[in-house]
């Protein structure tokens with residue numbers, strides 16, 4: 001009895017406007033972006049699905065509290081540029097977040113429509129307004145605020161550092177962004193591939209921040225070139241925000257791991273994205289174009305590595321994960337895209353050793369089947385190997401995407417900075433304040449590998465706290 | 475952008491570059507290196523610091539031309555520019571007053587061994603420097619090394635100058651003759667460092683080597699530089715580059731260094747074709763201009 005009216009209601013809610021995508025068979029041969037983005041009509045159509053709830057819950061799912069209903073309302077009214085500005089009030093990098101935030105577990109998971117059908121495609125809409133604004137040339141440079149005469153150093157130009165820099169420069173401080181690599185953007189540049197996040201978008205955001213007046217110093221490995229103490233004491237900086245990412249790759253720790261052809265995802269993706277090795281020999285950096293590639297892991301990084309390997313020409317890409325698909329931490333869209341593109345998922349499977357071809361190259365990986373037991377501390381069911389179920393697969397490239405650890409390069413030069421057992425910086429969640437006066441931290445180096453938006457949230461909170469700190473101190 | 479101040483060929487195939495890099499020069503220590511990327515399409519490669527001058531704000535690199543990147547570097551003229559230069563990287567060498575120390579250099583390592591010998595000498599060690607090359611015309615920096623060594627031995631494979639043989643021969647002779655050497659440093663190609671380490675092992679003389687695996691970032695982020703030392707995997711860029719030569723898995727290092735051999739050859743052929751094309755078209759243009 002009760003079921004019927006509900007079913008009827010469900011029929012009434014319009015289905016989500018699908019974003020058109022490059023055909024899977026075509027796109028595995030190029031590095032161009034997979035989804036094409038909404039047209040203005042599609043965006044207005046999707047926006048019209050929003051119920052404009054009186055007490056919107058979607059906002060609670062957004063780590064930077066974007067005013068979601070308001071910007072969607074503006075889209076509905078055809079005010080796309082104004083919609084973009086609305087998003088930008090809270091989110092400095094909407095073109096990035098629209099593409100790579102895990103919306104399904106954030107804003108969209110709380111959308112009322114999701115209870116009965118598909119939630120409003122908030123991410124797609126966010127991407128639309130940001131792209132629209134960029135294309136129509138409506139990007140505004142706000143007026144320069146009155147200089148405060150204070151100098152802030154930001155270490156690391158990933159999403160956290162960029163956000164913090166944008167906020168602090170708007171408060172009138174002099175801001176310098178120090179980046180270890182030769183290009184700014186952190187994981188957005190060296191990790192996430194072109195087909196998921198075109199680099200021109202990141203470059204555009206960086207240009208914007210430079211136009212705001214942020215000074216960018218590349219090739220500046222803090223801890224080596226300067227210590228944080230030198231920045232604060234000799235170089236005249238009044239505060240410092242550390243947002244250097246997690247950075248250190250984890251290897252499997254199994255025999256044969258140093259054979260040629262075995263990459264950390266960090267190396268594989270850095271070669272492909274930052275160094276553009278997929279354009280070798282036009283670009284000088286080489287990369288192994290494996291025919292049969294095994295990728296280990298179940299997160300976004302693993303999906304990215306698998307899909308890059310395909311695009312480099314692999315005939316077969318295995319994604320080997322020790323739990324089941326339900327436990328995979330990757331965005332649902334990425335898992336879906338990987339399936340569509342023909343990545344073969346070997347679930348409940350774990351590698352045990354690599355076997356060489358007698359010349360130092362990997363030629364096989366031995367794996368064992370796993371079964372899921374009781375949940376572990378992360379709440380996911382703990383996998384354990386099934387004895388005697390070992391089997392081998394022939395491969396010529398292997399990529400480990402098992403997550404990262406804290407890179408001690410910088411923190412080791414700061415004995416007065418408190419770290420946790422695993423080497424991450426201890427910082428207050430609400431402010432980013434560390435045990436060292438004037439030093440704030442956020443992003444992956446505090447939380448461990450997380451998301452772009454959480455690093456941005458940390459950057460924003462730290463900017464606020466740095467402001468308070470400078471006011472209090474001077 | 476980093477300005478090249480001096481660019482000169484030291485000996486065939488080995489090139490010296492002096493580059494304006496005041497912040498790196500101020501911080502550089504013995505045993506450290508930089509990661510260089512020549513241009514927009516370039517590769518990131520590690521190069522040992524062969525010298526630096528904090529006052530002048532310069533660093534000096536000695537570059538052996540082996541692949542496209544090093545060829546590009548060597549082709550730079552004074553006043554040319556390098557896109558990216560990051561450092562100083564790696565742990566500095568641990569140096570103190572050890573007693574008698576042998577500093578051994580081969581190929582590009584003759585450059586890198588000089589500041590090491592200088593510091594060791596400065597700390598009051600007796601420094602014996604031994605450098606090797608295939609032939610007399612490939613030895614360089616003898617004068618600089620002479621100034622910072624108590625004894626300088628040079629060896630040439632063909633016997634055209636100094637001792638006939640390789641650095642390893644006089645070292646072994648000294649050890650066999652019972653000469654007391656407290657520590658050996660060897661910088662240069664993998665094969666030389668391996669031979670030296672094998673030679674000193676039976677005499678129980680500690681030997682420090684500067685490993686040269688492939689690198690990308692140089693900060694511990696990618697793991698391509700992993701080497702095995704004492705059965706443990708280490709990242710040469712942050713845990714090294716200097717390690718105990720008796721503990722290094724040399725076979726692994728040599729194999730890992732050849733990962734991209736095919737690609738390197740392809741890239742170099744392409745580069746040479748381009749260079750050739752560039753040179754000939756320039757020559758043609760000049761000829762046309764002259765005629766006109």
Ligand SMILES: Cc1cc2nc3c(=O)[nH]c(=O)nc-3n(C[C@H](O)[C@H](O)[C@H](O)COP(=O)(O)OP(=O)(O)OC[C@H]3O[C@@H](n4cnc5c(N)ncnc54)[C@H](O)[C@@H]3O)c2cc1C
Pocket residue numbers: 100101102155156157158159160161178179180181184185186187188191192193220221222223243244245246247269300301304331409410442443444445449450451452453455
């Ligand atoms: C392949 C891949 C795919 C991902 N996909 C997603 C996704 O789809 N959605 C999502 O939300 N998240 C994703 N993530 C996670 C997300 O990218 C990170 O959580 C986020 O980038 C962290 O931001 P951050 O600012 O803390 O650090 P990072 O982005 O890591 O930036 C840190 C920067 O600091 C620099 N640095 C490090 N040490 C120093 C030093 N000593 N001196 C100067 N500079 C230094 C680094 O070079 C780097 O540029 C992905 C990560 C990877 C690797």
Ligand code: FES
Pocket residue numbers: 688689690691692693694695696697698699700709710711712
């Ligand atoms: S060069 Fe990347 S970790 Fe050492």
